[in-house]
Amino acid sequence: MHRLHWAACLALTASQAALAQQVPPPVASSESGENALPAVKVTAAHDTAQHLKEDVGSGALGTRSQLDTPFSTTVVTSExxxxxxxxxxxxxxxxxxxxxxNGNAYNAWATYLTVRGMQLDWQSGFKIDGMPFNSYGITMPYEQLEKVELLKGLTGFMYGFGAPGGVVNYVTKKPPVSTTPVRSVDVGYYTDGVWTEHADLGGRVGPDGMFGYRLNATHEEGKTYNDGNVRRDSVSVALDARITRDLKATFGALYQERHSTGITGAISTAQYTGTSLPRTISGGTGDLSGPDQHLNTNLQLYTAGLQYNLGPDWTLNASYSYSKSSRDRNESTYYLLNGAGDYTDSRFAGKEGHQLSLWQVSAEGHVKTGPFQHQLVFGAAYQRQTNDYGANSFFGQIGTGNIYQPNTNTFGGASNYYTYRDSDITQKALFASDTIALTQRWSVLGGVRYTNYEQHGYSTTGATTSTYSQNGVLTPTVALMFKLAPTTTLYTSYVESLEAGTVVGDTYANRGELLKPLRSKQYEVGVKTEQGRWSATAALFRIERGAAYANSANVYTQDGESIFQGIEMGGDVRLGRNWNVGGDLMWINTKYERGAANNGNRVAGAPQFVVAGHATYSVPYVPGLRIGADAKFTGNTNVRPADNLNAPGYLLVNLGASYATRIAGYDVTFRAAIDNLLNRRYWEYQYADYVTPGDPRTLSLNARIDF
Structure with a gap:
């Protein structure tokens, strides 16, 4: 379900309309921007839908605006x-x-994405407030987030070991900066009968607002569009204390329990002999699910930090985080056999879990040496990850079926599943970067991360079965930036990265094998500009990555390299007082090289061409009303490394509207969206050798009141 793209900057007319209805002047906005109408009024004249002036976390690079970051980034705001x-x-x-x-909202694949043709790594490609957690099977409480940041490409220097697709950073809502409280509740509805209730409360208490708090709580429950059911309870807390003028302490916690039944199973093409996929089916079908299939997840995250201003130019940060995620799955993999849609049904049932802890200290500041100004960041980090897998989990064939008929297979296996410590990964790192302003226009960035890496695999009895360690791993980055104007940055950058060796999944012949880390390199040239009424970005990139895929014996192996090179461009413009339009495109050429097989083939999962567009109209005759549409065409995508099966291209069109008004003296906002308006049926690439039916036409409604 691709949601409507409404940028905050489009609400200029809505803000004027609100004034016409005698909305009180905006109070000082909170750090979270949760007072939606005032926040829009403040930023509309100075921001576009690309938000290039918005800060984006860049790990060891510190926090800087998108405009000043020499890599491709995207920010999606809370509005x-x-x-x-x-x-x-x-x-x-x-x-x-x-x-x-690449995902489905109601199974373990909900966070699967490809970025520039590379799938994000659920082990290391996701952060919450810059802190690591394992995302497999976890659907975040998006209503409790301040924004979502995407850093595209390699992130080895910024965050340590990680796949080259990029890093998604979920930024939770924080206590407001001012003493103006944040209070809102909203109720939502999703097709075919899922209801949500959400409350957001924040403020400051104590002398001069010394202590800040933010509390978000959500309950979700109902019948999903694929004839399943979902129940979710989420709560997040953020606290801060301004202990002195220069010392600030923070604490955060997020807890979520989510249960989904009747989930849609995955479709594997590993045994499929056809050259084209079978006739498409709707993602809303219940034929690929069953009442005994379920996914139960639990996510916990706890963070603590201290920030101390050493002086006007230097800040010292110390932080700690601990995350724990667990899964209880009963989920089918349908091994497609022929074009008629016949399959064998293999069921996985068991429990899994992951824990990550991170200690990090860093210092960030400015110094001047002769004519040069330096922005320095340096620090140290210790990260430990442990993975628990099922000691008595089940994976095997339980029956057969057809994708166009209801699945009648059931599995009533053991319910006393338990886990064992399967593997652990430890990273000890030192990092430093220096951004040198050579002139008012020219600057150069250099950074390096020094990592001692150790990885172990264990048997069910606790015996060590495999070990990989390497000390002194260097992952550098360099960039050259030129300011054509204060609002326009040209850049060229280079970065290296290592991604942690994965544990081979259950569906492969070498299930449970621990693979070694893969090295990647990225070259990028780009431009970003943010003007008063328009913005634009463009980037040329080349990424060289160690290749990993399943061979003809269904053994998941590392072999050769995969090459990704292409261009991405985007822009957004405000037309008059009522219209905002924008577009985005990516063209990418991929291939396997220097391997024992697949040389010259397109890389699995990388669509060759994607184009997207959006338009929003603020209705002048109905103050506070905005309507909009967006569309996205995704070109055909190679499903297999052998390059002999494609998921055809598809177009999705979405519509939506929002209406902001006042009722009984309170700000009230109504929202509605229809996704996949044309009810298009399409195959979506999910993972190498896997596809899933695309989401059906869906309706979402929401009503929110600020008090």
Whole structure:
């Protein structure tokens, strides 16, 4: 479900209309921007839908605006999240052509994305407030987020080991900066009968607002569009204390329990002999699910930090985080056999879990040496990840079926599943970067991360079965930037990265094998500009990555390289007082090289061409009303490394509207969206050798009151 792209900057007319209805002048906006109408009024004249002046976290590079970051980035704000009402991660980036959705909202694949043709790594490609957590099977409480940031490409220097697709950073809502409280409740509805209730409360208490708090709570429950059921309870807390003028302490916690039944199973083409996929089916079908199939997840995250201003130019940060995620799955994999849609049904049932902890200290500041100004960041980090997998989990064939008929297979296996410590990964790192202003226009960035890496695999008895370690791993980055104007940046950058060796999944012949890390390199040249009424970005990139795929014996192996090179461009413009239009495109050429097989083939999962567009209209005759549409075409996508099966291209069109008004003295906002307006049926690439039916036409509604 690709949600409607409504940028905050489009609400200039809505703000004027609100004034016409005698809305009180905006109070000082909170850090979160949760007072939606005042926040829009403040930023509309100075921001576009690309938000290039918005800060984006860049790990060891510190925090800097998108405009000053020499890599391709995307920021989706809280206002846009409210308008899109996402149910999975693909909805969040619905209008970014570099991002392709690979997920389904109601199974373990809800966060699967490809960025520039590369799938994000669920082990290391996701952060919450810059802190690591394992995202497999986890659907975030998007209504509790301040924004979602995407750093595209390699992130080795910024965050340590990670796949080259990029990093998604979920930024939770924080206590307001001012003493003006934040208070809102909203109720939502999703096709075919899912209801949500959400409350957002924040403020400051104590002398001079010394202590800040932000509390978000959500309940979601109902019948899903694929004839399943979902129940979710989420709560997040953020606290801060201004201990002195220079010392600030923070604490955060997020807890979510989510249960989904009747989930849609995955479709594997590993045994499929056809040259084209079978006739498409609707993602709303219940034929690929069953009442015994379920996904139960639990996510916990706890963070603490100290920030101390050493002086006017230097800040010291110390932080700690601990995350824990667990899954209880009973999920089918349908091994497609022929064009008629016949399959064998293999069921996985068991439990899995992951824990990540991070200690990090860093210092960021400015110094001047002769004529040069330096922005310095340096620090140290210790990260430990442990993975728990099922000691008595089940994976095997339980029956047969056809994708066009209801699945009647059931599995009533053992319910006393338990886990064992399967593997652990430890990273000890030192990092430093220096951004040198050579002149008012020219600057150069250099950074390096030094990592000691150790990875172990264990048997069910606790015996060590495999070990990989390497000390002194260097992952550098360099960039050259030129300011054509204060609002326009040209850049060229280079970065290297290593991604942690994965544990081979259950569907492969070498299930449970621990693979070694893969090295990648990225070259990028780009431009970003943010003007008063329009903005634009463009980037040329080349990424060289170690290749990994399943060979003809269904053994998941590392072999050769995969090459990704292409161009991405985007722009947004305000036309007059009522219109905002924008577009985004990506063209990419991919191939396998220097391997034992697949040389010259397109890389699996990389669509060759994607184009997206959006338009929003603020209705002058109905103050506070905005209507809009967006569309995205995704070109055909190679499903297999052997390059002999494609998921055809498809076009999605979405419509939506929002209406902001006042009722009984309170700000009230109504939102509605229809996704996949044409009810298009299409095959969506999910993972190498896997496809899934695309989401059906869906309706979402929401009503919110600020008090």
């Amino acid at each position: 846009e999240l409210q308008d899109r009402q996402p149910s999975k991660l693909g909805d969040v980036f619905a209008t970014d052509a570099s991002v392709s959705d």
